[in-house]
Amino acid sequence: MLIVMKADATDHQIEAVVRVIEELGYKPHPMPGATRTAIGITGNQGSVDPSHFETLPGVAEAIRVSKPYKLITRDLRPEKTTVRVGDAAIGGDELAIIAGPCAIESRNQGFAVAEAVRRSGARFFRGGAFKPRTSPYAFQGLGEEGLRILAEIREAYGLKIVTEALDEAGVDLVERYADIIQIGARSMQNFSLLRRVGRSPLPVLLKRGLSATLDEWLLAAEYIMAEGNYRVVLCERGIRTFAQHTRNTLDLAAIPAVRRISHLPVIVDPSHGTGKNFMVTPLARAGVAVGADGLIVEVHDQPDHALSDGAQALTLEQYEQLVSEVRAIHEVIAPAAVT
Amino acid sequence: MLIVMKADATDHQIEAVVRVIEELGYKPHPMPGATRTAIGITGNQGSVDPSHFETLPGVAEAIRVSKPYKLITRDLRPEKTTVRVGDAAIGGDELAIIAGPCAIESRNQGFAVAEAVRRSGARFFRGGAFKPRTSPYAFQGLGEEGLRILAEIREAYGLKIVTEALDEAGVDLVERYADIIQIGARSMQNFSLLRRVGRSPLPVLLKRGLSATLDEWLLAAEYIMAEGNYRVVLCERGIRTFAQHTRNTLDLAAIPAVRRISHLPVIVDPSHGTGKNFMVTPLARAGVAVGADGLIVEVHDQPDHALSDGAQALTLEQYEQLVSEVRAIHEVIAPAAVT
Amino acid sequence: MLIVMKADATDHQIEAVVRVIEELGYKPHPMPGATRTAIGITGNQGSVDPSHFETLPGVAEAIRVSKPYKLITRDLRPEKTTVRVGDAAIGGDELAIIAGPCAIESRNQGFAVAEAVRRSGARFFRGGAFKPRTSPYAFQGLGEEGLRILAEIREAYGLKIVTEALDEAGVDLVERYADIIQIGARSMQNFSLLRRVGRSPLPVLLKRGLSATLDEWLLAAEYIMAEGNYRVVLCERGIRTFAQHTRNTLDLAAIPAVRRISHLPVIVDPSHGTGKNFMVTPLARAGVAVGADGLIVEVHDQPDHALSDGAQALTLEQYEQLVSEVRAIHEVIAPAAVT
């Protein structure tokens, strides 16, 4: 914490701030400048609440310096984490590809897509059984029935299943049928849910919230890890901005930003990140080129008839093309992106 | 839904779109223009999914026209709703004031603030027992112990209690002790929670999410009402923007925007909406002047020692001053704001 | 400037940073903490460029502490500035009202609106002769012909004329015919233009840019003042956010934020700030209630036939009603807003 005093702060006011810092058990470091005095604070464990200072007379600003996360940091664990799921992995040398429909709609649809996903060499299958929908009148997913289809797909194709849980009861079910629990963007700060999956034996795919800062996203991961579950995969899926040519603005700079601070693997969702079919492949290429550990992509055997998010789903052919393009890029940049 | 064809769309492509519309059971209305053709769709119940059309050959854009909400609209109920809580009300002629600390920290603190809230003539007391905190290491509230203190305050001062629930177990507890269940900004799209409070006998105070559009916010209210609970109060509490001089950007235009569409009462939170002590009173005045049905304000007997959000809490004296200022404005504008 | 070292920074790296600070002629203040060291910098005139430090080994972050503006600050001039224009003023006790059409379209239109503006007791008339239009094919204003009509209106009604200049040639013309030069939102960082009006004898109305931070806006005013023109009026007119229910999001918290730092008067534009006729009056009330020194409002005698921005222009009757409502609020809050 750094306390910046106003230009006209009196010596008396500066001393008062110093005294408050000492009373809180910290060490003050006054630095008189040409026009104003700043006072550094050290000796704190964890972060200091700026509100102790902001309203004291003569104080212009209280600037937070240290970051409130620990477990997610490279300070704690310098080498990158690889999240292993059976014989598959996210965060290792291989590019992780998670593909499948937005929502599981039927056994036929699930198997048709899974067939293509398996053929592409991807190791992970996605499909929603519980769908968070903006409108209460929209299709909300097949529920446990959808999970059962997913489990069959795992059986049939050896794909690892990634699926979303919306609440604690949903986590119980997902744990029974799937391999990775997805926490969606709208749930990124559902702290009860984060704590629950923090006690799960399954890895967690944590999507960034629509308006989450980097710190908020990393702290959501910290919630999960603080409960003991260290197998967290971050997923950039676009943020909300003024731009209207996409559903969200895919913030690919988040990938190197996460890398610099955290040892956790991070992947990109070009489907929700754009919301437009024709943008998915170019942004998937960009996501791999920027250094992501993987992709999560929506694929549908009949996008025009999809019950949710059809506009962004790739056809099976488009998906196949995407995989071949991103693999080519991954080969070329692999050594560069490691850092 | 309006389908806009590309300038170079062929007659054949236009006919194909018309056919798809008919197959879906709707009525197409082709409108040939100078440079391009548009095709209107009517005959639909509920909204049409644009994804049925966006990928068809020759289609430039599919524009959604009808809105997906019903129960919240003035189309359904032209007169404004007043949410009654015993002998108090939100949405009536009187300005509703909800005041209290961010978090209940102790019996002493709660009573000291409640005393001042009661004296000001406000009818509602707010205080958090379960706090959604960005960091897992921050103070998370007193839990049921906090709720018990709130119930004592209700007993002692006759104030109606407003407090947040973070999950379904929390709703069970809040129903036992409080008068209004608050759904916080981070939970605005926690659809399981919305459905749960939709089945509660208590009214719900629904805060707008940090990045919620007007439609998403109104649809969150629709989720609650679709379960049968019609006593919903909306609360504008600031949105996330690039601006850094406040914690959030208070979007006061949301008040007339809600009014035009919905019969539900809407209040303003100038405390979270700014995050700065010195801005709370000016923005509270603005909130009343713009026509809000009430305010929710953070007050603390010792803001410098608050365990959460101290920087924005008013002192008891500042709060008293705020109440007198906003009452004066409410008297002056009351007839104007009714519309 | 505060340099925050990484947790694993070596003593050697810390010394290297200290040495760079000394070489630049500043004074370093190392503060060893429990987990990491921070180094304060004093002795600088003006702000220090963080890029001197951000790429040095062991540095985690360089945090800017002092602000780069001087002339606009209350540090320099504690009392509020009143910008006088003949016998009228902005920033004094009286609420300043600037009203008129978006664009001057004809002598008849100008006079019809001016008549009503005069009758309302407002002292300032606005009307665009040069219109910055997003499309090259949209009506761009009457140019000098429009300025001549404005000058006639000044003659006929004794109103002070506020009109926009888009470039240096335009400033020459506006200086000949008008009383206040408006710098529009899109020109807020047109630095050549700012310097030009900084050398003008006329006061300047400086609108906030669509995506301007508080600091950028204040620095734009600093550009004007640095050239010698101290008569600057700031104008909040809405910022660009994700919200779609308004054309812009009116950021009323900017008013107290400006007040706290600057002695310059600040007004609100509820017309561009919302873009919707039915929101103008509520937001005008809010602008006055928050403590603005005045309003700038679009009025048209026939909004349905306006050549630009008709959707947000008030009719003459609506304008009259607005004036009476905001006057009532101004009377009530005047003493409160002074601070």
Place this chain on the structure above:
Amino acid sequence: MLIVMKADATDHQIEAVVRVIEELGYKPHPMPGATRTAIGITGNQGSVDPSHFETLPGVAEAIRVSKPYKLITRDLRPEKTTVRVGDAAIGGDELAIIAGPCAIESRNQGFAVAEAVRRSGARFFRGGAFKPRTSPYAFQGLGEEGLRILAEIREAYGLKIVTEALDEAGVDLVERYADIIQIGARSMQNFSLLRRVGRSPLPVLLKRGLSATLDEWLLAAEYIMAEGNYRVVLCERGIRTFAQHTRNTLDLAAIPAVRRISHLPVIVDPSHGTGKNFMVTPLARAGVAVGADGLIVEVHDQPDHALSDGAQALTLEQYEQLVSEVRAIHEVIAPAAVT
């Protein structure tokens, strides 16, 4: 234009809207629906102003359908434009690389960087002589002296010179010394300047404004082309969002979005787009992978001593590495990105 009537609009109100449409010389297409009527408008040349309708009784919304640009569209010119500059080009098969320092600071600095740029095989050199700086007290560039150094660099290394003009006088100078005129983000809606460069014999590099929508950006290009200069290169350089881990949020989805509508070439600026040295290379890779026609990158021989934007400039070694990485990606994706 599509007019959506309110659910309770009367037949009389619908007829009134139809009449207004006819009076304006357009053709109305009423479409009665289950709950409300919509009225399509055709027969217009150019776009219809929604304000003619928004305030009519019974109207809920007026939705703009057709886009206001022409010259930039693929409707007009289906094949991609290649902007040729002597023997170099942007928009052709080869990846265009524009590199150099943010500002020309001295002859030595310019030549040191140009040497490396030439060695890398890039064909374009960038360097600012006129710098738009947020603060009036920051380094504003060497002016004509800087342009002279740039002209010497052209002579010595055969590089094409790209440099920014801030105003019309600046364009006169830049035309004398350089090969491409850059219009910076802050000038994207400086319409006088756009018209001036629209009459220039030099090609224009048009950066996207910090808060520009896709349409606003394309209309800025339309301003230039409407004056007769068809050699426009678009440049995505990041937009302003809430995210704080970068200086701007690089919106790479803008590349496929532009491609779909316009024939103009589009490049990416990963330096301003991130503002952080360590992110430039990953985002440059992503920009090429997404399908951009080129990159503009800041390089400095001594970034720690740069007079502006040092934090984001690459060292000569980092730049060399970047070029080899993006070339590898360009080779791999070239056929894919063509579409």
